[in-house]
Amino acid sequence: MDQQITLQVDGARSALTVDTRTSLLDALRERLGTTSAKKGCDHGQCGACTVLLDGRRVNSCLVLAVTAEDAEVTTSDGLAADGPHALHEAFVDHDAYQCGYCTPGQITSAAGVLAEAAQGWPSAVTEDLAAERTELTDAEIRERMSGNLCRCAAYANIVPAVAEVAAAQGVRA
Amino acid sequence: MREFRYEKAADPAGAVALLAGAPEGAYLGGGTNLVDLMRLGVATPDVLVDVRTLTSDLVEELPDGGLRIGAAVPNADLAADLRVRQRFPLLAQALLAGASGQLRNRATTGGNLLQRTRCTYFTDVTQPCNKRAPGSGCGAVTGLHRNHAVLGATDEGPGSPHTCVATHPSDLAVALRALDAEVRVLGPGGERTVPMADLHRLPGEDPSRDTTLAHGELITAIDVPGLPWAVRSRYRKVRDRASYAFALVSVAAAMDLDGSTVRDVRIALGGMAHAPWRATVAEDALRGGPATEEAFAAAAEAELAAARPLPDNAFKVPMATSTLVRTLLQISAEARA
Ligand SMILES: Cc1cc2nc3c(=O)[nH]c(=O)nc-3n(C[C@H](O)[C@H](O)[C@H](O)COP(=O)(O)OP(=O)(O)OC[C@H]3O[C@@H](n4cnc5c(N)ncnc54)[C@H](O)[C@@H]3O)c2cc1C
Ligand code: SF4
Ligand code: FES
Ligand code: FES
Numbered sequence A: 001m002d003q004q005i006t007l008q009v010d011g012a013r014s015a016l017t018v019d020t021r022t023s024l025l026d027a028l029r030e031r032l033g034t035t036s037a038k039k040g041c042d043h044g045q046c047g048a049c050t051v052l053l054d055g056r057r058v059n060s061c062l063v064l065a066v067t068a069e070d071a072e073v074t075t076s077d078g079l080a081a082d083g084p085h086a087l088h089e090a091f092v093d094h095d096a097y098q099c100g101y102c103t104p105g106q107i108t109s110a111a112g113v114l115a116e117a118a119q120g121w122p123s124a125v126t127e128d129l130a131a132e133r134t135e136l137t138d139a140e141i142r143e144r145m146s147g148n149l150c151r152c153a154a155y156a157n158i159v160p161a162v163a164e165v166a167a168a169q170g171v172r173a
Numbered sequence B: 001m002r003e004f005r006y007e008k009a010a011d012p013a014g015a016v017a018l019l020a021g022a023p024e025g026a027y028l029g030g031g032t033n034l035v036d037l038m039r040l041g042v043a044t045p046d047v048l049v050d051v052r053t054l055t056s057d058l059v060e061e062l063p064d065g066g067l068r069i070g071a072a073v074p075n076a077d078l079a080a081d082l083r084v085r086q087r088f089p090l091l092a093q094a095l096l097a098g099a100s101g102q103l104r105n106r107a108t109t110g111g112n113l114l115q116r117t118r119c120t121y122f123t124d125v126t127q128p129c130n131k132r133a134p135g136s137g138c139g140a141v142t143g144l145h146r147n148h149a150v151l152g153a154t155d156e157g158p159g160s161p162h163t164c165v166a167t168h169p170s171d172l173a174v175a176l177r178a179l180d181a182e183v184r185v186l187g188p189g190g191e192r193t194v195p196m197a198d199l200h201r202l203p204g205e206d207p208s209r210d211t212t213l214a215h216g217e218l219i220t221a222i223d224v225p226g227l228p229w230a231v232r233s234r235y236r237k238v239r240d241r242a243s244y245a246f247a248l249v250s251v252a253a254a255m256d257l258d259g260s261t262v263r264d265v266r267i268a269l270g271g272m273a274h275a276p277w278r279a280t281v282a283e284d285a286l287r288g289g290p291a292t293e294e295a296f297a298a299a300a301e302a303e304l305a306a307a308r309p310l311p312d313n314a315f316k317v318p319m320a321t322s323t324l325v326r327t328l329l330q331i332s333a334e335a336r337a
Helices: A024-031 A086-093 A103-118 A138-144 A155-168 B012-020 B034-039 B075-080 B082-087 B089-096 B101-106 B109-113 B171-178 B280-286 B293-304 B316-336
Strands: A002-009 A012-019 A050-053 A056-059 A072-074 B005-008 B026-028 B047-050 B059-061 B067-070 B182-187 B190-195 B218-224 B233-238 B249-258 B261-270
Touching (some): A002 A024, A012 A024, A024 A050, A056 A103, A056 B101, A086 A103, A103 A155, A103 B101, A138 A155, B012 B026, B012 B047, B012 B182, B026 B034, B059 B082, B075 B082, B075 B101, B082 B089, B109 B171, B109 B218, B171 B233, B261 B280, B261 B316, B280 B293
Parallel strands (some): A002 A072, B005 B047, B026 B047
Antiparallel strands (some): A002 A012, A050 A056, A050 A072, B059 B067, B233 B249
């Protein structure tokens, strides 16, 4: 069944008609030609499709496009609107990828991790749950980024890349 | 995926009215389970009523020190709520042990409780499964069942329409079961409250039904009653990898100690049954007794005496026993510190 929607993606508004079954990921890639977010599994299991929806990281493969009508969608491309984001630069400096397929999802997810840490959100490895401040140790980064798989196993370089930006943003000593 | 109409309602009553008129329709929360199952052809609603932001998204104080959690509160926000972290650590830990940061941002409290089993025969429409296709048999009981139930399952053989050895996958539900939470539900006939003890059911003779809710009943909120000694509580989850995996076995526990005597205790087990499993046998064995490793082990063994494991999941019995003992030891060590 078709439905008319307006999507706001990386700062641009587009009106389109979609079948209600269309995922946000397919709407971005197949309809709007925004191929930054990738399809790895289509089941919420890999994180390659991660985008920021009103600033919160989500798996766009499990979001129906019709439900994103009033939201602001940001892909890794969108984070580079004013030149490379600190995360982009850190990923390049640390060689935090090989094939690059998972990278846009890693970048948007890391942006989400930094925002969540700035709000003091805990994780499964946080020792003191009652603490109001979050310290993004390597163990914290690994746990918080566990929803993003990398088949090239660039993890050893992704963690220091995220750590560098975390330190610059004051959520890591 | 079957075609469907997408609907929004002005308020919860409007959503209930929409589904009352759509026998094959479904509510849509964050969609992190339902959209996946629709893509697999396991769920085939013809109408989706979007309730992701329709019910309360607030965590509110109850007069007894407990909390009322709106059904629309995302899993991530609930885990981050300082009152949850301070008063009910097991609840925050259960949420944080589940899924990924992305999924927790989107998933709702109501949807989490009603997520379906991860049994691989249930999610594969080419396989027999009494839960998905009643009467087709159970592929798991003589197939891949390493992750399946050891308590309260129905095993009358692979061809029986009653057989189901699935587990309930929610971590949150296990913590809420230990806390004696109550689920507030709105249906065509009005409001009612369902204790967590009665929400999820064992398969019995009808594995197709996960819960006691009727079609179209909308979860609006969860009440967690005050329990001052839950400040010393834990959720411990054992899984195949350190993160982003469902539980093989999990334990939600809170313990109230008077010196070295157990004054009161709450224990629920996950990954063990078709519903979160309240360990009442272990609780009764512990209450009034010594808080020692020997007593914890004896209580765990008494609880697990009812286990009927299958060939490939017998490991869950000693795993649950030792996980329960470790969890109680950890809580008592914290209480003494
Ligand atoms: C890769 C992956 C890993 C995961 N790992 C874990 C894990 O380790 N632990 C864990 O606990 N969970 C895990 N999950 C499951 C996740 O927690 C659930 O998908 C999520 O909590 C469901 O919430 P939702 O709001 O997205 O529900 P939806 O998918 O929207 O809905 C689920 C069900 O609830 C119904 N529903 C939704 N809201 C209401 C309401 N208010 N009233 C009545 N009915 C309603 C829907 O009709 C549907 O039947 C994982 C999921 C994925 C994809
Ligand atoms: S265990 Fe239950 S869900 Fe799994 S195949 Fe058997 S009947 Fe279906
Ligand atoms: S494509 Fe969405 S999580 Fe893999
Ligand atoms: S860089 Fe190849 S999948 Fe991550």
